[in-house]
Amino acid sequence: MLERFEKKIIEIKNKIGKKNTGIILFSLLCIIALFSMILLKRFKIEKQEVQDSYNRAMYDFVSDINNIENEMTKLKITSNDTYTMTTLASVFAKSNSAKANLDILPFSAGSISNVSKFLNQLSDFSYSLMRNILNGNEISEYKENIDSLYIKISELSDVVENIYTDLTANNIKWDELEKVGDEKIKESTAQEELSSVNYIGKTFTEYEGIIYDGAFSNHILTAKPEFLNGNILSSDEAKNLVKEELNIESIEFKSEQDGRLPLYVFETKLSGFDTLKTLYVTKEDGKVYQMISDRKSTTENISIDEAEKKATEYINNLGIDNIVPTYYLKSENMVTISFAATQDDVIIYSDLIKVKVALDNGEIMTYEANGYIYNYKERNINASKTIDEAREVLYKDLTIENERLCIIPTDSKDEVLVYEFEGIIDENRFLVYVNANTLVEEKIYILLETEGGTLAM
Amino acid sequence: MNKKYIACLFFMLFILFGFVYAQTQKAESSISTTKASGDNMVELLARLINGEARGEPYIGQVAVGAVIMNRVKDPSFPNTIAGVIYQTGQFSCVTDGQFNVEIEEGSTVYKAAQDAMNGVDPTNGALYFYNPSKTKSKWLFSLKTVTTIGKHVFAVEE
Numbered sequence: 001m002l003e004r005f006e007k008k009i010i011e012i013k014n015k016i017g018k019k020n021t022g023i024i025l026f027s028l029l030c031i032i033a034l035f036s037m038i039l040l041k042r043f044k045i046e047k048q049e050v051q052d053s054y055n056r057a058m059y060d061f062v063s064d065i066n067n068i069e070n071e072m073t074k075l076k077i078t079s080n081d082t083y084t085m086t087t088l089a090s091v092f093a094k095s096n097s098a099k100a101n102l103d104i105l106p107f108s109a110g111s112i113s114n115v116s117k118f119l120n121q122l123s124d125f126s127y128s129l130m131r132n133i134l135n136g137n138e139i140s141e142y143k144e145n146i147d148s149l150y151i152k153i154s155e156l157s158d159v160v161e162n163i164y165t166d167l168t169a170n171n172i173k174w175d176e177l178e179k180v181g182d183e184k185i186k187e188s189t190a191q192e193e194l195s196s197v198n199y200i201g202k203t204f205t206e207y208e209g210i211i212y213d214g215a216f217s218n219h220i221l222t223a224k225p226e227f228l229n230g231n232i233l234s235s236d237e238a239k240n241l242v243k244e245e246l247n248i249e250s251i252e253f254k255s256e257q258d259g260r261l262p263l264y265v266f267e268t269k270l271s272g273f274d275t276l277k278t279l280y281v282t283k284e285d286g287k288v289y290q291m292i293s294d295r296k297s298t299t300e301n302i303s304i305d306e307a308e309k310k311a312t313e314y315i316n317n318l319g320i321d322n323i324v325p326t327y328y329l330k331s332e333n334m335v336t337i338s339f340a341a342t343q344d345d346v347i348i349y350s351d352l353i354k355v356k357v358a359l360d361n362g363e364i365m366t367y368e369a370n371g372y373i374y375n376y377k378e379r380n381i382n383a384s385k386t387i388d389e390a391r392e393v394l395y396k397d398l399t400i401e402n403e404r405l406c407i408i409p410t411d412s413k414d415e416v417l418v419y420e421f422e423g424i425i426d427e428n429r430f431l432v433y434v435n436a437n438t439l440v441e442e443k444i445y446i447l448l449e450t451e452g453g454t455l456a457m
Numbered sequence: 458m459n460k461k462y463i464a465c466l467f468f469m470l471f472i473l474f475g476f477v478y479a480q481t482q483k484a485e486s487s488i489s490t491t492k493a494s495g496d497n498m499v500e501l502l503a504r505l506i507n508g509e510a511r512g513e514p515y516i517g518q519v520a521v522g523a524v525i526m527n528r529v530k531d532p533s534f535p536n537t538i539a540g541v542i543y544q545t546g547q548f549s550c551v552t553d554g555q556f557n558v559e560i561e562e563g564s565t566v567y568k569a570a571q572d573a574m575n576g577v578d579p580t581n582g583a584l585y586f587y588n589p590s591k592t593k594s595k596w597l598f599s600l601k602t603v604t605t606i607g608k609h610v611f612a613v614e615e
Contacts, residue, residue, distance in 0.1 A: 290577055
């Protein structure tokens with residue numbers, strides 16, 4: 001093939017002369033060279049844009065950390081609640097911003113996982129502290145956590161001092177940083193010449209974390225399930241228990257799982273249905289924790305009410321009787337229904353079970369009882385205020401359509417007894433939750449009707 | 458002999474030029490036009506599941522989604538779905554563009570994403586997953602395995 005090409009060149013050369021051929025070939029070479037230079041220049045510009053966005057994020061991170069340290073220093077001496085609130089609000093805002101900036105930077109996840117944890121807890125803690133102070137608590141009750149957070153932010157502030165020097169001297173090579181992975185940070189015990197930015201991760205290698213009332217507190221992730229009783233079963237005992245409860249055609253033990261919750265994993269088929277399902281049963285007490293399966297569902301043959309009946313029957317078979325359906329969402333000819341536990345007619349939203357039912361034949365496809373198993377317990381339900389008193393504190397123009405007593409989970413994964421009011425104003429539908437003991441407005445949800453069901457936001 | 462050499466050179470340069478040019482035109486992104494409410498971004502999660510676990514059994518797809526949701530709830534990771542997905546170097550499908558591949562008609566990834574966002578978790582709280590035949594990271598292999606589904610191992614730190 002090359003010969004043909006060569007022959008072609010020779011033909012052209014013979015036609016237009018040696019000199020002209022040379023000129024043409026030379027121009028082609030110049031064009032290619034020119035094009036390469038353009039590409040290279042474009043590459044350099046784009047690379048610079050990326051480096052600039054890293055530098056911007058780093059400068060803003062430095063600024064955020066310095067600001068947080070200032071604000072937390074002031075917290076030590078404020079005597080006035082208003083100033084304390086605005087200072088905490090500032091800490092909240094800056095720690096969110098610091099976290100956002102840190103997420104932009106090309107650090108490996110492992111090297112900054114503890115810094116992320118610190119910033120998340122700092123932000124979450126400030127938020128919950130603001131709420132607590134508004135509810136009448138004294139800031140001195142939280143001294144221990146504030147002090148330990150203050151120590152860490154001071155250390156971080158020293159680190160960013162050095163980073164700032166490096167940044168302004170243009171010493172930070174983001175390329176090299178991208179190559180530093182978790183392994184290098186964790187293994188380097190020797191005094192290596194690490195860039196100042198690497199000290200961000202190093203400062204937090206020993207960060208334990210704090211316990212407070214917030215979603216990111218240390219104790220949240222290690223919470224133990226309330227519903228379980230301590231009776232550890234063998235896989236055979238668990239299997240037999242499940243066989244008594246559900247209409248099982250076949251069931252086979254697959255494996256054990258030792259993650260967040262000790263579980264047995266089975267594969268099973270329910271009578272009358274062909275789909276193979278994976279069943280997760282707790283080792284403690286043999287409770288069905290979740291069931292997963294999927295197939296195509298092509299039509300809607302049964303109504304939502306019928307689906308609710310099928311789901312309720314399934315849950316009842318598992319020994320759980322005190323539940324009511326709350327909301328549902330339809331999609332791809334299946335419906336996911338949320339059930340909440342009840343006690344003495346009080347709806348307990350923290351104890352949730354979700355069941356997905358196929359709308360072509362009522363088959364239970366997915367079952368998820370995380371909320372129920374972790375939170376369900378007998379509760380002492382005592383409302384010191386009446387529902388009439390609660391109704392008094394609502395927004396005057398809200399037209400109330402429904403009201404009842406219930407228990408809802410709070411942001412800090414705790415729970416609170418509230419009166420639930422469903423109301424409309426203009427064309428917006430709301431759920432307002434008023435604390436049944438303090439008459440404080442705990443939460444408001446917007447209800448959005450969609451084709452597939454109601455969304456609470 | 459000289460001319461043959463030059464011709465060869467030009468030919469190779471042309472190929473190189475075409476290749477480099479094509480590379481610069483490759484990156485495309487497809488945008489979903491469905492409205493997202495708060496962090497309820499099913500389409501985004503579905504896209505990640507599609508990129509990482511397209512050919513996996515349904516449980517494997519839910520499992521990948523569950524790892525994302527577990528990270529969102531964990532203070533050591535970003536606390537939005539987008540933050541977790543786009544975190545530097547975490548998911549190979551994001552780095553290599555598989556993430557932007559269109560989702561096939563009839564794919565189960567949307568259902569898997571919905572289930573994961575509803576709290577279904579076949580991984581029992583796992584924060585990491587990897588493909589042992591494709592991973593070279595010693596650190597990943599040192600993690601405690603919770604379960605293996607399809608070609609992915611799901612793990613937690615000790």
